[in-house]
Amino acid sequence: MESFYPEMESFQHPEVTHNMAEQNSIPVTKTERSAKFVKTGFQIGGNYIKHYSKKLFNPQLGRDELNEDNATDIYKSLSELKGSALKIAQMLSMDKNILPKSYVDKFTQSQYNAPPLSGPLIVRTFTKSFGKTPEAIYDKFNLVSTNAASIGQVHEAELNGKKLAVKIQYPGVGDSISSDLKLVKPFAFRLLGMSEKELNIYIKEVEERLLEETDYELEVRRSIEITQACKDLDNVVFPTYYPELSGKRVITMDWINGLHLKEFLSANPSQELRNKIGQALWDFYNFQQHELRAVHADPHPGNFMITPDEKLGVIDFGCIKEMPDDFYQPFFSLISSGIINDKKKTIEAFRKLEMIHQDDNPAQVEFYYKAYLEMIQLFAKPYISKTFDFSQPEFFANLYAYGEKIAKTPEFKQARGVKHFIYINRTNFGLYTILHELKAEVKTDTYTPHIT
Amino acid sequence: MATSQQIRTAYIDYVLTQDEKPKSVYSFAKKLKISEAEFYEFYSSFESIEKMVWVDLTIETIDVIQQQEVWNQYSSRDKMLSFFYSYVELLKKHRSFIVYSIKSHKDRFATPQVLSGVKPIFENFAEGLINEGLESGELADRKFFSKRYKDALWIQYAFIINFWVNDDSTEFEKTDEAIEKGIQVTFDLFQRSPIDNLFEYGKFLSRNGKFSASRSNS
Numbered sequence: 001m002e003s004f005y006p007e008m009e010s011f012q013h014p015e016v017t018h019n020m021a022e023q024n025s026i027p028v029t030k031t032e033r034s035a036k037f038v039k040t041g042f043q044i045g046g047n048y049i050k051h052y053s054k055k056l057f058n059p060q061l062g063r064d065e066l067n068e069d070n071a072t073d074i075y076k077s078l079s080e081l082k083g084s085a086l087k088i089a090q091m092l093s094m095d096k097n098i099l100p101k102s103y104v105d106k107f108t109q110s111q112y113n114a115p116p117l118s119g120p121l122i123v124r125t126f127t128k129s130f131g132k133t134p135e136a137i138y139d140k141f142n143l144v145s146t147n148a149a150s151i152g153q154v155h156e157a158e159l160n161g162k163k164l165a166v167k168i169q170y171p172g173v174g175d176s177i178s179s180d181l182k183l184v185k186p187f188a189f190r191l192l193g194m195s196e197k198e199l200n201i202y203i204k205e206v207e208e209r210l211l212e213e214t215d216y217e218l219e220v221r222r223s224i225e226i227t228q229a230c231k232d233l234d235n236v237v238f239p240t241y242y243p244e245l246s247g248k249r250v251i252t253m254d255w256i257n258g259l260h261l262k263e264f265l266s267a268n269p270s271q272e273l274r275n276k277i278g279q280a281l282w283d284f285y286n287f288q289q290h291e292l293r294a295v296h297a298d299p300h301p302g303n304f305m306i307t308p309d310e311k312l313g314v315i316d317f318g319c320i321k322e323m324p325d326d327f328y329q330p331f332f333s334l335i336s337s338g339i340i341n342d343k344k345k346t347i348e349a350f351r352k353l354e355m356i357h358q359d360d361n362p363a364q365v366e367f368y369y370k371a372y373l374e375m376i377q378l379f380a381k382p383y384i385s386k387t388f389d390f391s392q393p394e395f396f397a398n399l400y401a402y403g404e405k406i407a408k409t410p411e412f413k414q415a416r417g418v419k420h421f422i423y424i425n426r427t428n429f430g431l432y433t434i435l436h437e438l439k440a441e442v443k444t445d446t447y448t449p450h451i452t
Numbered sequence: 453m454a455t456s457q458q459i460r461t462a463y464i465d466y467v468l469t470q471d472e473k474p475k476s477v478y479s480f481a482k483k484l485k486i487s488e489a490e491f492y493e494f495y496s497s498f499e500s501i502e503k504m505v506w507v508d509l510t511i512e513t514i515d516v517i518q519q520q521e522v523w524n525q526y527s528s529r530d531k532m533l534s535f536f537y538s539y540v541e542l543l544k545k546h547r548s549f550i551v552y553s554i555k556s557h558k559d560r561f562a563t564p565q566v567l568s569g570v571k572p573i574f575e576n577f578a579e580g581l582i583n584e585g586l587e588s589g590e591l592a593d594r595k596f597f598s599k600r601y602k603d604a605l606w607i608q609y610a611f612i613i614n615f616w617v618n619d620d621s622t623e624f625e626k627t628d629e630a631i632e633k634g635i636q637v638t639f640d641l642f643q644r645s646p647i648d649n650l651f652e653y654g655k656f657l658s659r660n661g662k663f664s665a666s667r668s669n670s
Binding site for chain 1: 631
């Protein structure tokens with residue numbers, strides 16, 4: 001009889017058959033969601049135990065396997081939650097400078113996969129918004145979604161011979177954001193090693209942006225505004241938005257044909273083409289930062305397409321970060337003017353940005369001055385010369401090394417820096433990362449900061 | 453001569469403005485300026501009026517969804533979802549009456565009398581979908597249990613109606629979520645699952661375990 005035991009064991013783990021595409025229930029109540037996070041916590045704990053017990057026998061064992069285990073569990077748990085938790089997964093995956101590589105790989109998956117909504121619910125969403133079914137609105141409408149857009153999903157449609165992309169929001173997303181963020185807190189606390197106070201500033205800023213993202217009417221207005229303002233940029237294209245076919249839960253825009261970044265790169269594009277796309281990306285971001293003072297703050301690869309005529313298509317304006325003067329001026333003065341060489345003025349700018357606090361003692365001032373000077377110098381590197389080659393691995397190795405050093409420094413567990421850094425850092429590091437993946441060399445003096 | 457529709461409209465108006473049933477068919481008929489006999493020609497009681505409202509709404513919903521172009525592309529699961537979404541949409545137009553009707557018949561443990569007309573219609577509709585699903589292989593055919601699938605859906609029906617009556621979210625968004633998740637879970641249970649495999653394996657072991665035991669004895 002003993003020979004039966006191995007099979008018996010596999011019964012206790014029906015999750016082995018777990019399949020993303022067939023996962024049909026999203027945990028709904030707060031308790032259910034908490035349960036998911038708690039489970040993740042347990043699993044991570046388990047992974048550590050596994051790691052250290054293995055390490056007893058094999059001291060050479062690296063942390064890579066452990067990180068990989070953790071990332072898998074976190075990803076599994078987050079991808080079942082959908083909505084804002086998925087958004088957080090996406091956001092974390094952008095901060096490659098904070099997270100080890102194996103977290104990043106798993107999180108990046110969440111930018112492409114999430115279980116879809118049922119056909120009838122899609123029809124329902126339309127009848128609620130427009131009083132008509134999708135078939136009555138469009139000439140053609142594909143009930144099977146082409147991809148997930150973190151708080152919604154995208155469908156292909158056709159009207160008057162034009163191919164359209166229709167984004168539909170999951171019901172109840174807005175409601176669950178605040179409670180999700182509360183749940184994510186202890187989890188992020190451990191993952192990012194932040195202090196409670198720092199995390200609260202972070203969570204509040206993130207909550208505001210996320211709630212804005214659920215407002216599709218606002219998104220359509222902003223998309224039209226920004227695409228209008230950016231229409232003269234070279235090699236950047238935007239879809240046309242159709243406000244009359246958009247509503248609270250639905251956005252209709254032109255379908256942009258093209259390849260995602262990964263697909264584009266797998267076809268081995270020429271250096272010239274990579275530079276062209278990279279330049280378009282750089283111009284798009286720096287034009288917004290310095291001319292519009294409001295920036296598309298969601299530079300994850302899923303939001304960009306490379307069109308067949310070799311242009312950069314930008315498709316999602318859900319997350320816009322506006323930069324007030326009291327942030328813009330001190331921050332970019334550090335980058336574009338000679339202030340950085342003047343210690344007194346640099347410290348003054350750091351104070352304005354709350355990177356150095358009023359009650360810091362001289363030793364602390366010196367410590368944070370040095371640490372942040374290093375960060376700014378790294379960050380400003382592309383701005384200093386007229387062109388910058390983002391393919392150099394040293395630059396990114398330095399960035400990651402800096403990120404890791406910061407994460408290990410106890411002084412940085414304390415809240416530092418104004419809240420605007422969250423999205424601006426995410427945007428610029430996201431931009432740098434994509435340029436690095438493109439291995440592009442770009443002219444960095446096309447749109448420069450305006451400092452008064 | 454009054455029509456059944458006029459009597460029904462008058463009755464709904466009465467209960468919604470007075471928040472209670474008319475004292476008697478006699479007083480109600482008098483108010484309508486019809487004879488009691490005329491009333492009984494169409495309805496046997498006030499309950500039967502309410503019952504008919506529910507029945508008509510249910511039949512109307514089934515008619516409407518079956519005429520939709522996408523209907524034939526839907527799986528059984530989608531069809532059931534489609535029913536509930538269209539149903540609550542239609543009920544919305546008569547929300548005051550529906551809320552009155554449900555709240556005035558609080559039989560927590562049994563099907564409220566007013567829904568007794570709907571039950572066979574819904575079950576018939578559900579059974580049709582279930583059989584379709586069993587044939588196509590979308591749903592798992594299980595001895596004894598397949599016959600009970602429609603009961604599970606009737607429980608969902610009662611749950612969703614109750615949820616909707618008490619839903620105070622904007623545009624009854626929470627009800628949409630309740631439908632999506634509830635029906636998905638119910639149909640997940642109808643599908644072939646690891647439990648079926650476990651059951652099959654158990655059966656295999658009980659047979660062949662004995663077999664091997666008896667062989668080692670001989």
